[in-house]
Amino acid sequence: MSRPLPRIAPPDPDRLPEVGAALAARAGENDREAAFPYDGVAAAHQAGLLTATVAERYGGPGGGLAETVRILQVLGAGDPAVALVTAMTLFAHAAQARDGSWPERAYERLAADSAERPVLVNALRVEPELGTPIRGGLPATVARRRGGHWELSGHKIFCTGAEALGWMLVWARTEDEAARVGSFLVRGGSEGLRIARTWDHLGLRASRSDDVLLDAVRVPADDVIGLAEPGAGGGRDTAGGAWNALGLSAMYLGVARAAQHWLTGFLHERTPTALGAPLATLPRFQSAVGEIDVALSGAERLVAALAEAADAGDPTGAEQAGGAKLLATRAAIGAVEQAVALVGNNALTRANPLQRHLRDVLCSRVHTPQDDTVLLTAGRTALARRTLTEGT
Template structure:
């Protein structure tokens, strides 16, 4: 049976500056209380951004990576917690757009609901014993087949936006003699699913990345995605990696821009008695701000250009995106750290937002791919190329 899908509104990218300002107005409040920014997500939904990457075959506008980078940078500048839960939702829709893997019924239900209200999605993979799944290992979360339905039992940690998710893609393994691994599509209102408020983080406090506990949560048999024998997926998806790397890097570059904007405002307003003029008039501060601006502009340009190259299918562009994450997030972190160093105690005073931007931008290091694995892989590849070139026959 073919189900009728709604036509989703296209994203209003002209609304991004105003949306950035609206999110920023309450970001400090949510950070202080570690409260989830529901009203911020509602604003993102109204602008058509939560479903921007839904494919036209599903009634969506089909936004690609370059537009997604632009969206996430603007949201990150306003409130990175809102940006992060938006990113997880956009990435999920984009993956479905590239290669449909959701069953028809839950997909239709998801899209119909998304037309009228914010519907947040996230893939829950990380577990207490497992750590980051990309470093190997099988999930401890178990799916047992009982009476024609799956029963899920386990615990997921660092579940971004857990308190506000509508659908959770729970990574689990079956208890079959030859276990399969994949995602089980779980609505957050299923009996047996509870959120444990464990999130007490230094940065991105409003993201509410709490623990999700599953106690014999029943899921219809067909509500699975990418369920296969371990390793049968053929390895890492370079395009999915590019969306993750470039999208999240854009988010944290937005955080750094927010820090720069506060810094320049402070330097104009701060007039020490001995100087009798704003700090912004001093060459030392002018040069420092210039260095920050150049670094961020270069990183933004790199991320945007590489996103466009991925959209165009340029060879090697997706593979370069992991390195761009390292360059871009380091630029973002360095920019905020320099801003703090320039203003001293004012930068670490809780009533000023710079300390919040510093705490938030440091979270960029925890996202996959992490710096150590990235540097190791690139270093080995570079050394291999050098060895191969040295052994190649030389022309006359």
């Protein structure tokens, strides 16, 4: 390590509810204005949440996936836009803790800066023509070698937190005849980098997942991760996949819990004249709220258990993470949809947050791994298991 790094304080779990409440107070306004939640990100930083997974060797607390799941569920209930940019940053630090793939000098700078101020990190991979790279294909974004540096040119879409990112891991290919691919480290605000405000989404409006345009953006020669021929990277990153699947599942379960919280308040307050008592006193509503609570509690326990397994080195945590995401996101979406059905027109009134929770929770389906991929993998595994059983 080239220089002493400042110590990064661990997150204070007692402050989590306070941060979540502060985010919730501004979430509706940020959603209406589609404005990036800088105040919320600052609050997360001050509570040590953005740096919870920085490794101890870099001065950080070295938090694991189970702690990340707890953080993201609370932040998701407060403001999922803050939770999502926090998740991407925590995942990047956790990946460095596992495999040390960043150039040492660059990551030391990131760690030192993160001790002082909020520094958001995200991987920019999706492109207009390519779509999500998990489906295969090479990026159109090109890195050209120019003496002691690279020049990156290309177009990335769905770049969460684009305007506020301190570091962007831009997936690109070299212009060699035998192209190599890797993630090039681009600093936010670099010359030749432009944010196009294209984000006009149904949900997670405050995430500002805008387009990033790169025009001969300079990157130091060594600031690249995993540069290799396509398919030479050693296979799928199962650990990273588990962090992504379980962390984002927790975030959307937080959204559903926020919806449930609003629902129970509404049912206690709503007293129809003909009934003469709050809706909360009716068995029909009590049973429906119970169904929501059971579904969410089961999904939360599954996600938490697999996160703890992953932290303990149990391969079950990674192997079952995709299936857990499918179950958790279905539970979260179903819970919010059921809340909307119970409330009726009031649920879709813009003045009430339930319509925002519905729009936000629907975004859970688009994150990798998507349902069709999870089910295809699970089906093939089950069929292969039957074949092996018959052969014994």
